[in-house]
Amino acid sequence: MRFLLVEDNTSLANAILDRLRLDAHVVDHAPDIESAEAFFATTDYDLILLDIMLPDGDGRSFLKSHRERQDETPVIVLTARSEVSDRVGVLDLGADDYITKPFDFSELEARCRAVLRRRGGGSSNEKRFGNLRFDPMAGTLVVGDRSVTLRNKELRLLEVFLGAPGRIFSKGKLVDRLFSYEEDVSENAIEVYVGRLRKHLIGSGVEITTVRGMGYRISQT
Template sequence: MRVLIVEDDDILRDGLKVGLALAGFTTDAVATRESADAALAAGSFDAVVLDLMLPDGSGTDVLKKLRDARDDTPVLLLTARDTVADRVSGLDMGADDYLGKPFDLDEVAARLRALARRSVGRSTALIEWASIRLDPARQSVEKSGTPVRLSRREYAVLQALMSQPGAIFSKTTLEDKLYGWQEEVESNAVEVHIHHLRNKLGPGLIETVRGIGYRLGGDN
């Protein structure tokens, strides 16, 4: 799950970027409104963590631009001003959730997972497909009740596929969800991760759609 962090404070931005990566997110971070607009225009984020006070404008401007472009990417607002009126105006402007500073890193992660879940129309925290059960909060996967150990990238690919069962994910889309900007993408990385997942969870779980990408397959 790929998250954009928009925060001008260097230490907090770095903390969120590293901390959310530890919680299983693929993270990218920017410090200004301008770069946030540019990053969001490029798309492919599953959620945005947005600070309201930015050096070159307000986070609400970023939010407004995003919603004006009919982009429904879930947005979690971070702000130091957490009066009721501030919360109400933030939510009314199209934010999906709101956290006052200082916050708890685990709470940010949990809220982001909840936002991502709701954005694909799911209300339960656990994702199940056939005999596979994925718990985003613990980043754990079970097959028929037995825990399966996955690497961070393998987990990310599986979570992307399972978040929208039936949808076809292209290789590029999966790469976007796996790697932040500064990370080097190996040319056949996605194929390698899919191969490992088939080995660990059964060959039929992930289907290859020739020339398009991958999707969840029938039970094996």
């Protein structure tokens, strides 16, 4: 998953970044609304974590403008305000959830999972395709009766493919989904991760095929 964190408190932002990146999520950090808009103009995100009080404005205006443009990216608001009216206000503006500071990081992770699960239209994180069962949140893959251990990037690459079976992903798009702006990588890295993932999928009834000149796609054999 690729997240956008909009938070001006450096110590809190770094703690959130460290926690989410441990689960191999790609996270870009914007300390203000201007930076957030710049990130959002060039990249698709699975989830936005949005602070309210920012140096150059109110996070609620960012949320409101995106909902008015019919953008449906899930948003969890990070707020120090505990009044019911404040919480109701951000939900009415289009937030999918909120969490009150200070919060436990395990609760933040759980709320992220819940929001993404609801947006995916399911009650479970598990995805089934061919002869495999994959839970991107738990980081587990079962091929038939065999449990497979994936490295972080392999895990997120499979998550991208299974999010849209049959869709062709270019190397550039996969780089965008797997790496943050802070990471300097070439498209050749994608070939390495695709090669590793193909080996893990042997016997699954699923394959990643190369579409010459276009990229890769996952499909059932």
